[in-house]
Amino acid sequence: MKIEIKNLTVKTKDEKEILKNFSLTISEGEVHAIMGPNGTGKSTLAKVLLGDSAYEVISGDILVDGTSILDKTTDERARMGIFLAFQSPISIEGVSNTEFLKTAMNVRREEKIGLYPFLQTMNQALKDLNMDEAMMHRSLNQDFSGGERKKNEILQLKLLEPSFIILDELDSGLDVDSLRVCATNIANYLKDHPKTSVLVITHYPRILSYLPLNYVHRMNEGAIVETGDMELAKKIEKEGYLRDNVLREDVNHE
Amino acid sequence: MNKIIITNRGVEQELDSVLFSENKIIFNKDARLSLSLENYEGSLSIEVQEEISAEVVLFLNNSKVDFTYNIKGDLTLSSFGLNYQGKISISLEKEQAKITLYSASINDQDRKVVTKIKHVVPETISELVQHVVSLKGSTTLEVEGIVPKSSSQCVCKQDNKILNFGTSDCTILPKLLIDNYDVEAAHSAYVGKFSEDELFYLQSRGLDEATCYYLLLKSYLFGKMSLTDEEKELFYPHIPMIKEV
Ligand SMILES: Nc1ncnc2c1ncn2[C@@H]1O[C@H](COP(=O)(O)OP(=O)(O)O)[C@@H](O)[C@H]1O
Ligand SMILES: [Mg+2]
Numbered sequence: 001m002k003i004e005i006k007n008l009t010v011k012t013k014d015e016k017e018i019l020k021n022f023s024l025t026i027s028e029g030e031v032h033a034i035m036g037p038n039g040t041g042k043s044t045l046a047k048v049l050l051g052d053s054a055y056e057v058i059s060g061d062i063l064v065d066g067t068s069i070l071d072k073t074t075d076e077r078a079r080m081g082i083f084l085a086f087q088s089p090i091s092i093e094g095v096s097n098t099e100f101l102k103t104a105m106n107v108r109r110e111e112k113i114g115l116y117p118f119l120q121t122m123n124q125a126l127k128d129l130n131m132d133e134a135m136m137h138r139s140l141n142q143d144f145s146g147g148e149r150k151k152n153e154i155l156q157l158k159l160l161e162p163s164f165i166i167l168d169e170l171d172s173g174l175d176v177d178s179l180r181v182c183a184t185n186i187a188n189y190l191k192d193h194p195k196t197s198v199l200v201i202t203h204y205p206r207i208l209s210y211l212p213l214n215y216v217h218r219m220n221e222g223a224i225v226e227t228g229d230m231e232l233a234k235k236i237e238k239e240g241y242l243r244d245n246v247l248r249e250d251v252n253h254e
Numbered sequence: 255m256n257k258i259i260i261t262n263r264g265v266e267q268e269l270d271s272v273l274f275s276e277n278k279i280i281f282n283k284d285a286r287l288s289l290s291l292e293n294y295e296g297s298l299s300i301e302v303q304e305e306i307s308a309e310v311v312l313f314l315n316n317s318k319v320d321f322t323y324n325i326k327g328d329l330t331l332s333s334f335g336l337n338y339q340g341k342i343s344i345s346l347e348k349e350q351a352k353i354t355l356y357s358a359s360i361n362d363q364d365r366k367v368v369t370k371i372k373h374v375v376p377e378t379i380s381e382l383v384q385h386v387v388s389l390k391g392s393t394t395l396e397v398e399g400i401v402p403k404s405s406s407q408c409v410c411k412q413d414n415k416i417l418n419f420g421t422s423d424c425t426i427l428p429k430l431l432i433d434n435y436d437v438e439a440a441h442s443a444y445v446g447k448f449s450e451d452e453l454f455y456l457q458s459r460g461l462d463e464a465t466c467y468y469l470l471l472k473s474y475l476f477g478k479m480s481l482t483d484e485e486k487e488l489f490y491p492h493i494p495m496i497k498e499v
Contacts, residue, residue, distance in 0.1 A: 050458050054450055078460035090455045094477025095469050103469070104459040139477070156459065 001064060001081060001163035001197055002028050003049070008060035010041075010048050018044045020222035021060070026164075031190070031198040031211050035233060036219030037241040042201045043087055046168045049199075050074050050084050064164070079108050083162030085153040087169045087201075091141035097152070098122070098136045105159055125158045128188075130181050146173035154182045158189060165198045171207045183210035205233035256287040260294050281308040281327070288485065291317040302327040304348055311485055314338040314359075328352045332479040334489050335359040344371040346378035355382045358475035360492060362390040364422075371410070372400045379409040385474055386415070389494055392422035398429040399439065406436040416445045417474065419496060448474075467496040 003026040010019040018041040218226040259266040273280040286309040299322040306327035314335035326348035426443040456466040
């Protein structure tokens with residue numbers, strides 16, 4: 001799936017401008033990363049791509065394979081194949097994981113998936129992710145640890161088979177082993193779905209090292225300010241986001 | 255299996271371990287009871303004797319009933335009401351006595367429910383979760399927890415919510431009368447709608463608004479109850495279809 005974000009300006013309901021003339025093109029099959037300090041608008045970008053009504057698009061456009069999706073609702077965008085792994089997934093008491101997954105899988109299908117093929121697919125995905133089968137009978141994300149919730153996002157990803165994946169700080173809350181398992185699953189998914197494109201929001205290069213990375217962008221105050229590759233990610237990890245400001249301050253002091 | 259159905263036409267019952275006569279139900283053995291009240295007006299009292307563990311699933315269909323609970327053992331009560339109105343008086347009368355109340359109601363008329371819970375002796379536990387969906391009209395929940403000075407080491411917890419999809423005001427009036435310092439008391443009250451975050455999460459998985467509301471309402475109303483398949487079949491069809499509110 002090709003995503004073109006063109007000069008996007010977005011504000012909240014209380015008139016706070018968060019994305020400022022933001023532009024980014026992700027071609028079919030590409031993996032892009034965005035790194036940027038807290039509060040710069042990364043999660044906002046992720047949610048706006050899925051049409052979160054908490055935000056208003058003031059100007060600009062979002063095109064999917066050449067067609068604007070701004071008039072599409074969140075669920076329509078999801079059914080087109082856009083998937084967001086949330087930074088903080090919610091829980092719902094009394095709705096089992098299994099029921100939720102089956103419902104979500106069926107909304108994109110002409111023909112409903114039968115119970116047996118569903119269980120087979122789910123059990124395979126659970127095995128791939130080193131997840132306990134018993135978790136599936138529990139309520140959606142209820143009493144799941146932070147890491148288990150993140151894994152559950154990747155389980156949903158595998159079953160829903162998206163064409164554009166947004167990972168919003170998947171690596172926060174995952175231990176090193178779980179991160180490797182999740183990232184490897186995504187990498188394998190991309191091998192099987194070479195047209196699927198990815199936007200990874202992260203603070204750390206580790207997750208990127210598992211993926212077929214094309215570009216790394218540094219974002220600041222609602223826009224992309226620098227583009228590079230893995231080297232940029234490593235530089236940011238070493239020097240932090242503030243180095244521009246710090247250097248400038250140093251110069252001023254002299 | 256224990257089952258009682260009370261309507262304005264009379265009483266049907268099928269009982270093997272619960273005593274029932276003249277508007278009084280007594281648990282003197284561990285048991286589970288399914289109790290339905292339809293188009294009924296009246297009063298009912300339920301007694302759980304010492305060291306007995308009782309479970310009651312209550313269906314209140316268009317009924318106006320006052321309940322009195324005298325609890326010396328342990329009662330888990332799951333109650334589902336359609337336009338239910340009435341007074342609920344609970345009294346915990348023996349050390350270690352405990353009530354867990356999960357109450358779900360759907361109203362499309364003005365309704366008021368008054369719940370009073372009294373911790374008569376020390377070391378008693380009450381946990382009340384009352385969730386209402388108001389589609390039309392105004393719903394009022396009055397909740398009162400009483401722990402007298404002599405009743406130390408009690409737990410008295412209340413969680414009340416009204417989701418208001420109508421245009422009238424809904425009100426929760428909580429009152430905790432606690433005269434003892436050694437008590438774990440908590441009260442939360444919320445009148446409003448589902449959070450946008452919850453809706454957004456479900457919609458982001460491709461579920462349309464009606465399906466999202468269905469799942470969220472099912473969770474809100476019945477999430478904590480442990481119901482049999484038969485009870486689910488009876489209750490779930492009442493989950494209202496809600497679109498764009
Ligand atoms: N719905 C909202 N209403 C008001 N302010 C918001 C809302 N969403 C985000 N913000 C604010 O916008 C800024 C960017 O937030 P966010 O996109 O979550 O940043 P990041 O993910 O880069 O840390 C923050 O200052 C945040 O407080
Ligand atoms: Mg964020």
